[in-house]
Each structure stands twice: as C-alpha cells, then as structure tokens.
Amino acid sequence: MDKIKEPSMYSTRDLSYDFLGIHFENPFILAAAPSTDNLDMVRRAFRAGWAGAILKTTSVEGTKVDLCYPMMSSFDHEGRKLFGMGNIDLISEHHIDKVEYNVRMLKKEFPHKMVAASIMAGRKEDWQSLVERLEKTGVDMIECSFSCPQGNIGEDPGKMLAQSISATELTARWVKEATKKIPISIKITPHVTDIVEVARAVKRSGCDALTASNSIQALMGIDIRSFAPNPNLGGKSTYSGMTGPAIKPITLRTIAEIARNVDISILGTGGASNWSDAVEFMAVGAGVVEFCTVVMHYGFRVITDLKSGMSHYLDEMRFSSPKDIVRKALPNLAMHDELPRRTVRSHIDKKLCIGCEVCYIACQDGGHMAIDRGSNRIPDVDQEKCVGCGLCQHVCPVDSCIGMQVAA
Amino acid sequence: MTRIKQGSIQKKEPRSVIRVYPQGLRESVISFPNNTMNQQQATIESERCLQCYDSPCTVACPTHIDIPTFIGMIRSGNVIGAAEVVKTSNALANTCGKICPEEIFCQSVCTRAKQDSPIQIRELHFYATQMESRKGFSRLKVFSTIDGAVAVIGAGPAGLSCAFELTKLGHKVDVYEKDGIGGVPRNSIPSFRLANDELESDTNFLSRFFKTRKEDVNARLFEEIRHHHKAIFLAVGLGVDRPIGIPGERLKGVLPVLQFLHKAKIQPSVLSIGDRVVIIGGGNVSLDAAATAKRLGAESVVLIYRRSESEMRVWKSELNEARRQGVEIRFLTNPVAIVGKSEISGVMCRHTRLSKEKDESGRRVPVELKGSDFVIDADTVIVAIGQSVEAEWLEGFERTENGYVKVNKNFHTSVSGVFAGGDMVAGEGTIVQAVANGKQAAHTIHEHVSKKLR
Ligand SMILES: Cc1cc2nc3c(=O)[nH]c(=O)nc-3n(C[C@H](O)[C@H](O)[C@H](O)COP(=O)(O)OP(=O)(O)OC[C@H]3O[C@@H](n4cnc5c(N)ncnc54)[C@H](O)[C@@H]3O)c2cc1C
Ligand SMILES: Cc1cc2nc3c(=O)[nH]c(=O)nc-3n(C[C@H](O)[C@H](O)[C@H](O)COP(=O)(O)O)c2cc1C
Ligand code: SF4
Secondary structure (H helix, E strand, O other), rough: OOOOOOOOOOOOOOOOOOEOEEEEOOOOOOOOOOEEEEEEEHHHHHHHOOOOOEEEEEEEOOOOOOOOOOOOEEEEEEEEEEEEEEOOOOOOOOOOOHHHHHHHHHHOOOOOOEEEEOOOOOOOHHHHHHHHHHHOOOEEEEEEEEOOOOOOOOOOOOOOOHHHHHHHHHHHHHHHHOOOOOOOOEOOOOOOOOHHHHHHHHHOOOOOOOEEEEOOEEEEOOOOOOOEOOOOOOOOOOOOEEEOHHHHHHHHHHHHHHHHOOOEEEEEEOOOOOOHHHHHHHHOOOOOOEOOOOHHHHHHHHHHHHHHHHHHHHHHHHHOOOHHHOOOOOHHHHHHHHHOOEEEEEEOOOOOOOOOHHHHHHHHHHOOEEEEEOOOEEEEEEOOOOOOHHHHHHHHHOOOEEEEEOOO | OOOOOOOOOOOOOOOEEEEEEOOOOOOOHHHOOOOOOOOHHHHHHHHHHOOOOOOOHHHHHOOOOHHHHHHHHHOOOOHHHHHHHHHHOOOOOOHHHHHOHHHHHHHOOOOHHOOOOOOOHHHHHHHHHHHHHHHOOOEEEOOOOOOOOEEOOOOHHHHHHHHHHHHHOOOEEEEEOOOOOHHHHOOOOOOOOHHHHHHHHHHHHHHHEEEEOOOOOHHHHHHHHHHHEEEEEOOOOEEEEEEOOOOOOOOEEEEEEEHHHHHHHOHHHHHHOOOOOEEEEHHHHHHHHHHHHHHOOOOOOEEOOOHHHHHHHHOOHEEEHHOOOOEHHHEEEEEEEEEEEEEEEEEEEEEEEEEEEEOOOOOEEEEEEEOOOEEEEEEEEOOOOOOEEOOOOHHHHHHHHHHOOOOOOOOOOOOOOOOOOOOHHHOOOOHHHHHHHHHHHHHHHHHHHHHHHH
C-alpha cells in the first residue's frame, strides 16, 4: 500500500509577528540567491512553509551580468562537506521586467507571504527607477545590495559600496527618497574597519533596516599539486564569497555590534543553518533571519525543522512569540575590561573521562603545563598551576567531562 | 548545569564551586540504561545521515517514518520535534525503537552503507522518544469527533495502532482486550529485550485516547459488539501454539513456547525447567525461548532445527544473542518423539540432509536419514514451531491457505463491516508491520464508515 498521510496529531504554535510593518508567518525567509531566482522555486518554498523570500538581486537593463562557471566551491573541513561554501556568482541574469512579473505573481498567489526584491545599481537614476518600478508591483520590502563581493558597481573598482561611509549614506538617501511607503533594508558587508559607522550612515539616510551581513570574501583553497585555486576555471580562479556554517560567528558579531550601538532594525543573514542559529541571531538583535546555504545544500524542506525547533524552543522558554527572543543576549555583552575577574580552575570528571589524554597534551604544549598524567590514563589537574584558561574543556572529546570550576 | 563538587578541591579553593559547561551540553549527562545513545553519540550519528532525497529508508519502513526529517531534527537539537515525527507515523515508536529488526527494514537500504556503514536509525529513534518521555510529551491537538463508535478487538500492536489512528481521524473507539494492553510485546517478548517501562511509555500514552474493556471476546459478545459499532477491526494475533504432532507431546515437561515465555516473564519464580532444556524450532521465537531458558538458569540449552543455518529465518541480532548466552544449536536434526514415562526424559531425534528439492518457502527440503536416531536428554522441552489463529468464534471468516484470516487490500474480511490486520492475517510478522497494518486499516475503515454515513 502507498504511503498514507497521517493526520497531524500535535497542536501547532503560532510563530507569526510583525516586523518592519510587515506580517511574518514565522521568522524564516530566503536570502537573495539562486533559490529565489526562479518563480517555481519560490512557489515550492512558500508551499513548504517559508515565511518570505528576497528575490535574487536585479539591476537596470543594460547592466551586463557576465557569469563564469563553475562558480561554486566548498570548504570541506576534515570530512565535513560544505562547512563553508564559496561562490563567484553575480546578480540575477533576469531582466527587471521578469522580476516585476515574479513579484506580482507571488503576491497574487501568496498574499500572506513576505515578498521582497533585491536591487543593485550605480547611478542615482538607476537606483531610483528600480525602486519606483518595484514599488508598483506590490513588493513588501526592498533590499539594496551594497555588498556584492564580486561584481562591484560602487565608486572605486574592487570596492564594495558599503565599504565607503559617505557613498553608503548618499546612495541610501537616493533609495529612500524614491520610496513611497515600503521599508528599505541595506545589505552590508562585515569587511569594514568599523561596522558601527556604516550602520550609523544607513540610519542617517532614513532607511529602515540593515541586512547583516553578506558573504565573507575568501580564497576557497589551492590545489597543492597544480596550484590552481578553487573554484578551478581552467587553472584560474578568483576570490569567492564564503557563506554557510563557517561564517556564523562572524555574522553574529556583526549583528551584535550594530544592535548594541545603533537603533535600527536588522535582518540577520550569513551562516545560519538551523533554528538554534536563528535564535542566536535574534538574541543579538536580528528581527528575522535569512537563509541561503543550508537551503542550497538540503533543500526547502529544512523549514520543517526550523519551525518545529523554534516552536519547541519557545515552549521550553515560555516565550509567547519569536519577538521575545530579540536582543535577549545583548545585555550580557560587555567590553573586555568590564568582564568579571574570578578564580577559575579546570575540573576533570574522572567517571566520564575515557583516557585519551588529549587535554594533557593540549595543556602541556598549549596551556600552562597544569595537567599531570595521573594513573590509568586518567589525568589530574594541578590546582596550583592551572590558570583556568579553558583549553582542556574544548579539546576534550566527551561532553561535560571537563568543567571550569569557579570560586564562588 | 550547576554541580557542587567538593572532594577534589584543594585547600586554596573556597568550598562551594559552580561548574560551567560549554553551552548546549546539559542533556548529555543524562545517561540511559541499556546502552541507549547519549546526546553526543546521537548528534554524531545524525550528522552522518546524508539526508537523501526520496530516502529508501522511509520506503522500507512499513510505517514510513520520515527518517531524514527526524534525524535532521536530532542533529539540530530538536529532539521533541524528532519524537513527534516518529510518533506521527508509528504508534509504538518507543517499542519499535527498542526491538524492531531494523536489519531487515530501514537500515538494510541505507544509502550511507554504500559509502561506509549504515546509520543506526533504530537507535536514533529510540533516543528521540526516550528523550521526549523524559522532557514531557508534546501538546496534542484536540481531535474532531464523528458520531458513533468503531470497535477494535485485541490490543496488540495492530489493534493499538488502528485505535489511535481512528481517534486521530475523529472516531470514538472501544477496544476489547482479554489481557492487559500490549499484545505479544507485553506477554511474550522477554524483558531482557524489551523492559516493561519501555513498552509502557507507548501504551500509557495511547491508552488515554480510547476506552479499553477487559473482555475475552466470544461468539455472543462479538455479535453484540457488531450490533453496537459501525465497524470492527480484528487484531487478535496468533494466540495458539501449534502442536508438533509427535508421540509424547502431552508428557509433563513439554511446554508450548508462548506459555513458556509468558510464565517466564510474569512469574519466573514458579517456573522450574531443570538443568537440561531442548527447544524445537528454528525461528526468532525459538531463539528468544533458548536465551530465556539460559537466563532462568538451565545448564544446557540445545536448540534443534531440521534444516541448516542458512535456511534459518532469524534476525542476526537474535542469533548472536542466543549464542552469546551459550545456547547450543544443532542443525539438520529432526525430533521424532518425546520420550519419558510420566515426565519427559529426552527427545528422540534423527539426522537430516537437505535434498535438491525446494518447498513453497523456497528453501531446500530436509530428508530424514534412516538409522540415525539418537536421544538428547532433557528435563524440559519447549515447542516453538509456530502459532495459529485461535477461536471458534472466527469460524465464519474465510481463511487463507495457511489458516490465517483472509482480507482484501482494504483489510476487509469476508464478513461485511469487519476488518482485520496484524499477525492474524499475515502470519508471524513484526511489530512494525502490525502497526502499519493497523494504521492503514484505520484509513480504510474511516472511508468505509464515512461512505456509510453519507
Ligand atoms: C517471542 C516473540 C518475540 C518477538 N520478537 C519480536 C521483535 O523483537 N521485534 C518485532 O518487531 N516483532 C517481534 N515479534 C513479533 C510481534 O510481536 C508480532 O508480530 C506482533 O505482536 C503482532 O501484533 P498483533 O497486534 O497482530 O497481535 P498480538 O501482539 O498477538 O496481539 C493480539 C492481542 O489480542 C488479544 N486477544 C486475542 N484474542 C482475544 C479475544 N478473544 N478477546 C480479546 N482480546 C483478544 C491478545 O490478548 C493480544 O493482546 C515477536 C513475537 C514473538 C512471539
Ligand atoms: C550562489 C549565491 C548567490 C548569491 N547571490 C546573491 C545576490 O544576488 N544578492 C545578494 O544580496 N546576496 C546574494 N548571496 C548572499 C546570500 O543572500 C546570503 O546573504 C549569504 O549566502 C549568507 O547566508 P547563508 O550563510 O545562509 O548562506 C548569494 C549567495 C550565494 C551562495
Ligand atoms: S547542481 Fe544541478 S545545475 Fe548545478 S552543476 Fe549539478 S546538475 Fe548542474
């Protein structure tokens, strides 16, 4: 007999809330990328349960999109595929007419989903005509890519728009000027000396939000026999934009730093792979979270776990809405000189220890030579020598075997 | 996790200490009995899952659990979500998580096996349901209700699954069970393989959804039930041990296997089996009996089987367990009589060889070798050559060639409005197949009843 559809038996939780004046079914949306460049793909994503999508970046007619292939590469870390993903993609090849059509169709078929467009241009007239044209389609939001790491339409060749404070402010003003009522988000890059300055510039421009942050410029690898870099295009290559799990801590810091200093809404993107990553992004200030690499790897179906995991998390925390998570961790971030100075010592749980002595060698060669070999391969911590750096805790392969004891 | 540890602290340290762990590692210190995976093992194992598209494991599981989805949830730390996915498809999720023969289902087709080794799917779903029962069950929907009731007779895996699925579909269900609920897993499967609380975490959950009446259904009661219900699902299993039909079968000391396993499970203290036990039969049930006899203290346990090892239809895990316990298995040996005065003293056996000819099961037919008779001494003989459907009250039902109750593809029997599933229609099977039957039958019953209503 064929697979039958079992009736659902669990009560589902409402994950919806308002952000930027838009109603979101849940906090999970698709970032501007290949997954949002095709009408059928977005339709499938919406049916699967995604709350919204930012269609892949488009520009004015006449902008040449000169792609080269292959464009993808992977940072495989010791057996783990796509720990980081590299791309040398450019913006969408689709004409703005096509993007307008896609927005109209999607808004008609899925009126309750958030449909946004992403744009990129050079001249003032181009930015403004893109905004005007798109706003007429009923789009819910416009995201402006000031941070495409490859094709740059910024002021200096090789420089991203968001790497210049003045150009960011000026361009963001043009965009905001041209909009009637929909919110505008500026997608920025973490490749700047001071992200707060960029965020302030966007705030001054009157734009509504920041999308933080785009891919990290990276050289994805070198074949050590042929010396061809990745991705290999006939022996040649260039720098990629790296995304995926490897960049999560960088994004987390970027979002936190903006949220701590500038009063502006943030859409989080860059390295979120599951619901708990999304919770972290929100806890440091993101209002919603955009996903790309995890979807390119595993498909739209990951939304099932995103929603389910978020629901159970909210239950566990007794939060009434995903909104309750936003900024929860910010009060706990402090400057280094504000951190408590305490006496900390390593403690090894001898019942859990499996005797690999990895902590021994780490402390011996990278810590403070405070771990002794002990008997039966079960190490002892010399409380006099241990400074409590915590290295041993992180090299230990057994969860919770080594803990840091804090003097009360 | 905050733990106070004092023993190993040096004088310099103040007395009370707080242990700080890296985030997210709290649960891993909960350890399970029976070598259940801990959080770290489950995370590492789930990380190995390739998340194949249209995954073969899901197809191979008779209840079609969405395996990649629940494994992905374990990987992301959403164990409650994982348990929900498993339980949505399989009403006896915890029981199957413990003793489902994954080697013949999901795990046998795992794509990852082509790369290195299969994912431990069953262990992962046991982990999910165990974690859920520790953390507290998920909130259930309020099910809609349709007028009138459906009856389920027999609260084994098939009956329970059908009753629960019918509840989900909006039906009021009355369950009739002559014993406690749980069927063979409760009555016969040895507790060293399935502990009572492991089964009960399923049955306690399920029994909240329907009324269970303790009744041994007979012809009269059956008619009454029929009168009061819109449809009936029969799932009485295979309650009767098949007699072996050789001389000496009625001697004291000869035990049919289900009786033996049942006693061994509920009152092992009153069961005296002596030092030497002979088991007749070559299936999983006989292996359970052999391992149980060993655990009850028998010095020598000999299992006799008329074919060779390759014809034995058993799960490797069970065979290994029996051997590990020290059970001796004698292949190509056929019992011809049980010998003794009033009590037994042994089993007269004859050697066999396998002929070229094959029987309907596709296995080579054993032929007895004349003049090879010998006796194996025994204090107890356990007969485990199969079971059949009990009850005169089922006489009106058309049967299959093998004597099981015949159903069509909608699980409908030859009697109008009466459906059946599980072992009583398919012969000795597995829990997961019985659960799948019950679930599928619930959907056809739902259709049947809805049509009737219209
Ligand atoms: C020893 C043994 C070990 C096994 N080990 C495994 C294993 O490890 N893994 C696995 O997957 N499968 C195993 N199986 C097989 C599995 O237990 C069965 O396939 C499964 O239980 C069949 O379920 P069922 O609901 O059809 O019938 P049963 O489990 O037989 O349930 C039938 C129920 O109906 C009740 N009943 C019967 N007659 C009446 C009546 N007249 N009135 C009211 N109630 C009645 C019975 O009391 C019983 O509760 C094993 C079987 C045996 C015998
Ligand atoms: C192949 C590819 C193409 C992308 N194209 C665009 C684009 O056209 N415009 C844009 O703003 N971001 C683009 N991005 C960046 C994503 O929108 C997203 O910000 C980034 O992948 C980080 O999120 P992730 O770690 O979830 O993938 C692209 C990313 C990838 C992998
Ligand atoms: S993923 Fe699909 S489109 Fe991309 S290279 Fe492979 S086959 Fe071609």
